[in-house]
Amino acid sequence: MSDHEHEHHEELSFWRKYVFSTDHKVIGIQYTITALIFLFFGFTLMMLMRWQLAFPGKALPIIGALFGPDRMPGGIMLPEFYNQLGAMHGTIMVFMGVVPLAVGGFGNFVVPLQIGAPDMTFPRLNMLSYWCYFVGGVIMFASFFVPGGAAQSGWTSYPPLSDIATQGQTWWLCGMMALIFSSLLGAINFITTIIQLRAPGLSFFRFPFFVWAQFVTSFLLLLAFPPLQAASFFQLMDRIFGTSFFMPEGLVISGELSAATGGGSPILWQHLFWFLAHPEVYVLILPALGIVAEVIANNTRRPIWGYKSMVYSLIFLGFMSFIVWAHHMFLTGMGSSMSAFFQTTTMIISIPSVIILTALILSLWGGSIRFTTPMLFALAFLPMFGIGGLTGLPLGLASTDIHLHDTYYVIGHFHYVVAPGTLFAMFAGIYYWYPKATGRKMSDFLGKLHFWPSLIFMNGIFMPMMIQGLAGMQRRLYDGGEIYAHTQTALHWHKVISISAWGLALAQIPFIINFFMSLRNPKTAGDNPWHSTTLEWAAPSPPPHGNFTELPTVYRAAYEYSHPDHDEDYLPQFQADRQAKPAAATT
Amino acid sequence: MSMAIPYTVEPRPDTGLNNVKIGIWLFLASEVMLFGGLFAGYIILRVGSTDWLPGSHFGLSVPLAFTNTLVLITSSVTMVMAWASLIRKDFSKYRLYMGITVLCGLGFMVIKYIEYTSKFSHGYYPSTHIFLALYFTLTGLHGIHVIAGMSYNAYLWGPGAKMWETAPEQFTNRVEASGLFWHFVDLVWIFLFPVLYLL
Numbered sequence: 001m002s003d004h005e006h007e008h009h010e011e012l013s014f015w016r017k018y019v020f021s022t023d024h025k026v027i028g029i030q031y032t033i034t035a036l037i038f039l040f041f042g043f044t045l046m047m048l049m050r051w052q053l054a055f056p057g058k059a060l061p062i063i064g065a066l067f068g069p070d071r072m073p074g075g076i077m078l079p080e081f082y083n084q085l086g087a088m089h090g091t092i093m094v095f096m097g098v099v100p101l102a103v104g105g106f107g108n109f110v111v112p113l114q115i116g117a118p119d120m121t122f123p124r125l126n127m128l129s130y131w132c133y134f135v136g137g138v139i140m141f142a143s144f145f146v147p148g149g150a151a152q153s154g155w156t157s158y159p160p161l162s163d164i165a166t167q168g169q170t171w172w173l174c175g176m177m178a179l180i181f182s183s184l185l186g187a188i189n190f191i192t193t194i195i196q197l198r199a200p201g202l203s204f205f206r207f208p209f210f211v212w213a214q215f216v217t218s219f220l221l222l223l224a225f226p227p228l229q230a231a232s233f234f235q236l237m238d239r240i241f242g243t244s245f246f247m248p249e250g251l252v253i254s255g256e257l258s259a260a261t262g263g264g265s266p267i268l269w270q271h272l273f274w275f276l277a278h279p280e281v282y283v284l285i286l287p288a289l290g291i292v293a294e295v296i297a298n299n300t301r302r303p304i305w306g307y308k309s310m311v312y313s314l315i316f317l318g319f320m321s322f323i324v325w326a327h328h329m330f331l332t333g334m335g336s337s338m339s340a341f342f343q344t345t346t347m348i349i350s351i352p353s354v355i356i357l358t359a360l361i362l363s364l365w366g367g368s369i370r371f372t373t374p375m376l377f378a379l380a381f382l383p384m385f386g387i388g389g390l391t392g393l394p395l396g397l398a399s400t401d402i403h404l405h406d407t408y409y410v411i412g413h414f415h416y417v418v419a420p421g422t423l424f425a426m427f428a429g430i431y432y433w434y435p436k437a438t439g440r441k442m443s444d445f446l447g448k449l450h451f452w453p454s455l456i457f458m459n460g461i462f463m464p465m466m467i468q469g470l471a472g473m474q475r476r477l478y479d480g481g482e483i484y485a486h487t488q489t490a491l492h493w494h495k496v497i498s499i500s501a502w503g504l505a506l507a508q509i510p511f512i513i514n515f516f517m518s519l520r521n522p523k524t525a526g527d528n529p530w531h532s533t534t535l536e537w538a539a540p541s542p543p544p545h546g547n548f549t550e551l552p553t554v555y556r557a558a559y560e561y562s563h564p565d566h567d568e569d570y571l572p573q574f575q576a577d578r579q580a581k582p583a584a585a586t587t
Numbered sequence: 588m589s590m591a592i593p594y595t596v597e598p599r600p601d602t603g604l605n606n607v608k609i610g611i612w613l614f615l616a617s618e619v620m621l622f623g624g625l626f627a628g629y630i631i632l633r634v635g636s637t638d639w640l641p642g643s644h645f646g647l648s649v650p651l652a653f654t655n656t657l658v659l660i661t662s663s664v665t666m667v668m669a670w671a672s673l674i675r676k677d678f679s680k681y682r683l684y685m686g687i688t689v690l691c692g693l694g695f696m697v698i699k700y701i702e703y704t705s706k707f708s709h710g711y712y713p714s715t716h717i718f719l720a721l722y723f724t725l726t727g728l729h730g731i732h733v734i735a736g737m738s739y740n741a742y743l744w745g746p747g748a749k750m751w752e753t754a755p756e757q758f759t760n761r762v763e764a765s766g767l768f769w770h771f772v773d774l775v776w777i778f779l780f781p782v783l784y785l786l
Contacts, residue, residue: 119592121606188613196594196606222617230624237724242714245628245724249637263638263717268631272624 022123023545027130028109029437032430034130035101038137039423040508042092045085047501052077053480054498071149079478083152084144084168086476090155091172094280095179096137098422102287103183103221104133106429107190107214109437113536113543114208116199116552116574121192129185136178143171154476156273159246159266163238164253170239173232180225180232187222190214199535201554205311206573208534208558209304212311213290216318217283224279224322231272238264245269267332274325282321284418285385286314288425289356292378295428296360298532299375300367301569303559306359313352320349330398331405339398346396353389357382372530373447377428380455381421388416391466406476409469412462420458427451427511434518435525439541443521446514453507460500464493531570533560538574596757611764615771618732622775625728629721629782640718642784645711647722648702652784655698656776662691663773666740666766673759678751685744685762688769692737699730722783729779732772739765 012021021027051060057076064075071081112120120126143150148166151157162169194207194215207215234245242260246269249262297304304310326334326342361382369375391413394400404410427450435441471490473481480494481487528537536543538552552574560571566578598605633639643649669684706712706719713723743762750758 117592121592121595122610123592184614184617187617188610191613192606192609195602195609196599196604197592222613223620226617226621227624227627230621230628233625233724233728234628237713237720241712241720241723243720243724244714244717245632245720261714261716263632263636264720265632265635268628271631272628275624 020127022119022127024108024112024120024123024126025437025543025547027126028105028107030130031100031104031108031133032106034134034137035097035105038092039097039101041141042089042097043505045089045092047505048077049082049085049089050494050498050501052082052478054495056479056482080149080152082478083476084150087151087154087157087172088140088144091140091151093418094155094284095176096133096140098284098418098426099183099280100133101426102284102422103190103214103217104130104186106210106287106291106426106433107186107217110433110536111190111211111214112193112197113436113539113547114211114534115194115197115202116535116538116548116554117193117197118546118548120189121196122189125185126189129182129189132178132182132185136175136182139171139175139178143168143175146171156277157235157269158273159235159238159269160248160251160253160258162235162269163246163260164258170236173236173239176232177229180229183221183225187218190218191222194218199552199554202535202573205308206554206557208290209293209307209310210287210290212314213286213293216314217286219318220279220283220286220321224276224283227272228276231269234272235269267329267334270329270332271326274328275322278325278328279321281414281417282317284422286317288381288385288422289314289360291425291429291432292360292381293363294532294534295374295378295432296363297559297561298432298530299370299372299378300364301370301561302363302367303557303561304359305362305365306355307557307559310356310359313355317349317352317356320345320352324349324396327396327398327401330401336398343396343398347393350389350393350396357386357389372431373442373444373451374428374432376448376451377424377431380451381424381428384416384420384424384458388413388418388421391416403472404469406474407469408465408473408475411475412465412469415462415465419462420455424454424458427454430515432530433536434515435529436536436539436541436543438519439524440518440521441523441525441529442514442518446510446517449510450507450514454504457500457504457507461497461504464497468493528572531568533570533572534558535573537572596754596760605760607760607764611767615767618771622728622778625725626778626782629725632717632721636717640716641786642718642722645706645716645719645722646709647784648705649784651698651702652780655695656780658691658694658698659773659776662688662695663770665691666769670759670762670766673751673755673762676755678748681751681762682744682748685740689737689741689744692733692740695733696730696737699726699733725779725783729772729775732775736765736769736772740769 018026021030048060059075060072060077061075064072067081071078108120108126112118140150146167148168150168151162151165151172153162153165153169157169157172194211234243237243238245238247244260244262244264246266247258247260247262247264248266251258251260251262293304293310324342324345326338327346330339330343364379391409395404395410395413431442431447468487468490471487473484473487473490481491525541527539527541529541530537535552535554539548553576554573555576556571556573558573560566560573562569563571563578571578592606593599594606596605602609665684665687669681669688672678672680672684703723711719713720743765747761748758750761
């Protein structure tokens with residue numbers, strides 16, 4: 001790093017260049033690294049829980065004693081600590097892992113490059129956005145060490161439980177406020193940048209699909225998060241000033257009548273929470289679809305099939321995602337007419353998702369596929385996201401959801417979407433854009449060593465959960481369902497899942513080695529190592545401050561691969577003239 | 588090598604807007620959703636309540652709130668006048684109108700303070716009743732917005748006004764953006780007043 005610093009010695013100090021930077025690329029990398037650390041941390045919490053589920057009540061060997069008597073006395077996990085791990089695993093993975101990686105990391109680094117912009121429109125807000133995220137992360141992390149530990153009411157923080165929970169819940173709410181503020185600043189910045197800073201010639205329908213995905217995602221973040229902020233204010237008032245927004249009358253806690261005045265509604269929280277959290281599901285998946293589209297076009301060497309229908313589907317999906325939220329609440333007794341409405345909208349929203357996925361699968365047809373590491377992850381994404389999406393249909397219909405709600409089936413379903421789905425797309429993106437960010441390619445061998453075990457273990461984790469859930473095993477059980485008669489037939493799967501989870505952790509070692517060792521790769525990648533068509537590859541690798549040596553002009557749509565009248569199999573957006581096939585002209 | 592970010596001041600020809608204006612409108616859209624969430628909470632809690640009590644039960648003063656409404660509307664008018672003065676390159680008029688805008692914001696908060704303390708003196712706290720919980724939360728969050736807008740306007744009146752010498756166009760844009768936010772804060776109160784005091 002210090003050598004690097006000497007090279008670019010010009011005007012900025014180390015702190016302004018690498019820590020409090022306003023450069024979208026540095027901020028993107030800061031986001032990426034912080035989010036990867038949080039993903040690893042959130043995964044670690046889950047690995048601890050998997051011990052308790054596979055071997056309930058047994059002492060965790062070696063490291064168990066490190067957690068102290070108020071978490072794991074004698075290495076045996078307390079139920080309170082299990083609840084903390086569960087709540088914080090969800091919170092960290094969604095709000096501090098996947099979304100910051102997908103939007104803050106990839107969005108920040110790639111979007112300005114792909115639209116030919118020198119930076120984001122509001123660079124200082126961009127920096128503020130990262131630091132709000134950082135502060136939110138610190139608050140969430142610190143909450144493990146306050147009296148009573150971290151939040152214990154699930155990542156959904158349902159009241160009245162969350163209203164009367166220990167101090168950690170207040171920290172959770174404050175952390176969420178910081179994270180919401182961060183995503184708000186980011187969303188404003190992305191939308192303005194995409195509208196205003198497009199390079200000459202870059203009309204909306206010449207955007208790479210990834211830019212479209214980030215554009216729609218930003219609207220979801222902008223408009224869906226504020227109601228959760230309102231709900232968080234309500235819950236903070238409940239917890240600090242003793243109001244009863246979410247406390248019903250006559251609530252009995254541990255055999256005693258609650259002192260709260262009542263008049264509130266626990267369902268109100270659920271409505272406000274899911275008004276955010278359903279669009280949030282699309283925030284998790286849309287950038288992933290964007291990355292997969294980029295990687296597939298590049299590695300099949302042909303244009304994306306049905307680009308326009310994908311874009312229209314994306315926009316429609318964005319609108320619809322605001323009116324499906326109560327399909328998470330079929331069991332609340334909100335009434336069958338409400339359920340009928342929300343299951344109808346839910347079935348409708350599956351149509352654009354299927355269109356996008358189908359278009360991506362059809363894009364493979366007749367392509368000359370290069371099985372590079374990013375392509376392997378992108379290819380695996382398709383069936384994994386497909387399984388995740390299709391297993392969601394029974395959950396979107398009220399009658400089948402009654403059986404499946406709150407079982408391991410739900411966990412299996414959304415993890416298929418987010419883990420081997422979104423996270424695989426994120427890995428594809430890291431392998432794909434790493435040469436742009438560092439000037440070096442990652443090792444293909446280590447990449448494959450990362451990919452194949454990850455694919456196997458991911459399925460080893462989440463497929464058995466479907467079986468357990470169909471058998472009726474409830475989620476969030478401290479003992480993994482040991483005491484229930486009806487779950488006995490599915491109990492043994494816990495060990496399979498846990499061993500797969502630890503295997504998945506081992507499978508990440510090649511990735512970590514690859515991530516750091518490739519920085520020292522003596523071979524430079526060049527500006528356009530994948531022979532790609534989009535604008536980010538017009539910039540030097542790594543791009544300097546201000547990105548482009550000269551402002552690029554866009555001449556054509558995003559994915560002109562294997563053009564019949566061109567002598568190479570790719571025709572970049574930024575290349576003025578196509579060359580006639582027979583002539584081997586130089587540019 | 589490093590290029591300046593375009594359209595910070597002048598509008599982009601094909602969109603007809605500069606960056607700041609898009610940014611502030613997007614921000615206001617998210618603010619609409621924030622207060623939308625709060626008002627949705629109000630509606631659901633009121634409709635579902637078995638012992639709803641109106642504001643008059645807790646002695647909420649309509650004359651004071653009406654005065655506050657007038658104060659905020661006045662400040663919105665002077666805010667526009669301040670911006671219009673800059674368009675006409677009349678900086679001293681700008682100072683005058685912006686000063687009045689800030690003072691109106693201050694006046695609003697003073698009246699709000701009087702209202703709050705009178706509630707507290709009668710033993711009415713957020714925890715007393717669900718209506719008061721809504722009243723204090725909604726007006727409290729609105730109050731935070733008033734303070735934020737007022738502080739930024741005060742900055743534009745005082746130290747921030749130096750920009751008029753160096754970059755008058757950019758300064759005018761800032762005043763315009765701040766004005767849009769201020770009108771929004773005003774508009775929220777226009778909804779809060781009938782919802783909490785009259786209905």
